[in-house]
Amino acid sequence: MEDFDVFTNEINYSKQFYISILNKFVNDVPSTPSGPNYQSGKKLLAEEFLAANKETECAFHLSEAVSATLRTMAVYRDDQIKALGNKLHKITSFIKPVNHLIDNNPLSKEEEKLLHFLSKDTADISRTLQALDLSDQEPFHKRYLKFSSENNVDNFQRILKDLPKEWTVIQLTAPYNPNENLKPFDEYRIEINSLSLTMMTNGYLETTDMGPLTVNIPANVTKEGEKPLFTELFSLLDENYKTIDNAQFLNNKRLVQNYWSRREDIDLRMKSVINVMDKEWLGGWGSLLTGKLVDTSLRDRIIQLVDTTISDWGFIRLTTKQRILLYNLIESSPVLSSHQIKSCIRRILTEHGNTDDIRQVLNTNSCQDCTKEFTFANELCLKCLSKCFEAVHHFTLVDGIKAFSQAATLVKDNDEWAGLKKAKRHPVILIVDEMLDTFPWETLPIINHHPVSRIENIHFLYYLYKLHEKDIVDGYLVSKADVGRYIINPEKNLDRMEKRMSSFVQYWCQGWSGHIGEPPPPADFLKYLTEADIFLYCGHGDGCHFANGGANGAGVEGAVGTRSVVVLSGCGSVRLVHAAGRSPPAAAHHHLHIAGSPMVVGMLWEVTDLEVDKMVSTLMSLYVPSDAAVPWPSVGKARWSQGVLDTEVEQKGQFTPERDLLRAISRARGSTNYVMIASSMVARGLPVRIL
Known part of the structure; x- marks a missing residue:
């Protein structure tokens, strides 16, 4: 093996070597891993699978990357309850794996003699062990809470199929940040510059053979002179706390007037946070948060409209992911601005296509900022992305945006679609990363009239669902x-x-x-x-x-x-x-x-x-x-x-x-x-x- 200088920073590891290290760390962790470390590893794995266009694997690892410690709490509590009701529970739980090893590795005659020599009461021990019930009666929804080989892509998909078909399940995940290991929480929590939005179940996913899909959305992006959104939110929450806490000391008219003035200022700042989340952060991607339409005929009309646009304009290279994103966007166009719609269409057409197609036609000779070694298409500049789109589809990006903008305008302004804006919807369940949980997602204009709930992770959603399954009708616990x-x-x-x-x-x-x-x-x-x-x-x-x-x-x-x-x-x-x-x-x-x-x-x-x-x-x-x-x-x-x-x-x-x-x-x-x-x-x- 060739020697190398351990002090150099020029060692380049292959991507496969990097993935192997991540897999080794995540898959070989103990049964009760450190929650934050486990989540960090899962987020890194999810990024690798998303870059490789393995959407289902990406969604699975993101599902493992939230509220991991809560799962440990639930398993521990369940174990304690079992021990409380059965004093032999802990003994049998240790005997079980030992018994499995013995069954799979029978003793030789010499070992049997040795065991007989060491054990004076082997007959009594054998009778006692045989009397114990070692069968594993634990249901799958409890086993999936644990950190074991059962937490895998296949079982993840099995859970999604088992959940009520009425639910739209969306996960919002903050990216991995190495500063979590170095800085206090108050500092690294404001460094988020993007988020992953994963559609686990959705009204349009079920019309295709595609599983969960994930989009990466820029976050915390601000104009010059403005506070980053995370900084502003936590600043106004701190001000809100101080204002309310000091209210007990108000003892004259001037202080009371100052109190109400500060309350109004805080309220205006929260309105601004929600407005920035809606207009400048999520934009058209907010369409992915909406619930399934109760009237499925409306969904089918949207599919027909988008598919007709694709065939009329000749978008023969659009991927299934792009179609699903366009279905959701066009459906939500009555409550989105034209700018939000066009900006989102541009990103769907340029950043969420087939990356292999982009690599084949990408020419970076005239661009100093872009390289063919990109991981995600959004790393390329708009000029290069536009040229790639034209090379793949044989007409300009401007024409592509125009085609779907016309479809959105039809839904937005035509009286035939007037009922869509107020159409009744099934529940939305948001799985929100701990780093993003403070934001008021439910009050975003696009979903503030929808039935929206939050849950810690897919594991607890499935756990509660199975606990109450017999009382759930049409997606609701009765x-x-x-x-x-x-x-x-x-x-x-x-x-x-x-x-x-x-x-x-x-x-x-x-x-x-x-x-x-x-x-x-x-x-x-x-x-x-x-x-x-x-x-x-x-x-x-x-x-x-x-x-x-x-x-x-x-x-x-x-x-x-x-x-x-x-x-x-x-x-x-x-x-x-x-x-x-x-x-x-x-x-x-x-x-x-x-x-x-x-x-x-x-x-x-x-x-x-x-x-x-x-x-x-x-x-x-x-x-x-x-x-x-x-x-x-x-x-x-x-x-x-x-x-x-x-x-x-x-x-x-x-x-x-x-x-x-x-x-x-x-x-x-x-x-x-x-x-x-x-x-x-x-x-x-x-x-x-x-x-």
Whole structure:
């Protein structure tokens, strides 16, 4: 072997060698790997497979690259429950692999003699082992949570096919960043310059033989003089926290006026963040976040329109991926600007075609910035991409953009397509990378009226689905609202909130029971989670600390078989909180999902009680059936903060309830005038509705 200088930086490893190292690291990790390290390795592998046009493998590795530590928590909790119910569980779990080795490697006569010599009571030991049940009864949805050979591409595809056909499952993933190992979280979290958007299931994917697909979207790109979007978001959240935290010290008119001025400024900044996410960040790619159309005939008309455009203009070299992207874009054109549409068409035509075709026709002699050794087509300049497009398709990129822009304009402006903008859609489930979770995705204009939920990863989506499968109909968990439990102001320091929310539940949810103005015993907290159809918590934070001390010290995870829809109205009740270093983030909904709760509704950041009370009471009044004489929107609330409701009023228009929880959340956001408050409320879990 040739010697080389270990101090040089000129050693060039082949791509295959690099992939082998990644595979060795990711596939040979122990059964409970370090979550952050495991995720980093998976993100790097996903990039390699995307560059090789292996879309399904890329999607699989990205699915493994989010919330890995939560899987370890779930496996550990399940193991502890088994050990609690069966004292021999740990012994049999160790015997099982040993027994497998013995069966596959029979002992020689010499070894049998030695074993007999060493074991005085071999007959008794054999009888004991034979009496133990060593069969593996663990269902697949639990096995897939673990880190084993069962986490593979084939099983990933099996899961996607097994999920309800109504769901659109989208994953948003931040790229690998080596600075995660070097910098504090507050610093490296603002360095994201792109994100991967993976369509795992989609209305147009199912019309082709193509599996999941991924697009890479530039992110955090700003104009000169502007703050990067990540910096601005976390800056305004910090300002929001300080403003609300200092509100208790306001003791004169000038300070109060300054408080409201700062609140308005924060609200405007959040509007700006959402606008930049929509217009300058996602743009036309927002079309990939939309849910499947309930009316499939509309989908079929879109397919026919795009396919006709392709055949009329002669786009014979468009890939299946490009077609699917165009289907989604043209379908969403009524809610997109012309600039968003044209920019996205250009990227679809130039950056998502066959890279082998591009390499064959690429001529970089007149370009100093581009090289044939590119990994992704978006590394090439627009001039080179335009020339490549013309060489492959035999007409200009301008003509290509014009062709599909005309199709988009037809859908956007023609009366025949007028119903598309308000067409009903099936649920969207977003799997959001921990690094991107703080952004208010649900309030993007393109999906703010769609039923949208978040989930930690595909593993937990499948886990919760299989737990509640028998109650899922047409993509929704069919729930009830017969049994309701609540805990209101347990720390006894939110008097006006207590009067508002207690008067609401006593008026609208008369059959419910709970604790008001006092901390509940841990046993009661856990009992509420297991027996209630809906559990409402109104207080500081998420309230889950009140479960500590009950059910063998397991906290809310001790509520075995939780079936409640949980609503947590406190500040940051479903916010991911990072500890120091590279510790994985944690949140209340993690523990509630591990316990089996199908849905948790809560707040992403600090909120004020009056505005949240408006949102939560509106949500509950829309979702929960009631015998109340007057609909909640018509009830007089001039003295609501004193706990007084005026029901001697005329009804204000027609009240239309909403038994689809995700749609009810969308409508409830409109009950506050503050975007900062409205965008804080998110749903995490399975789509739920009351029949």
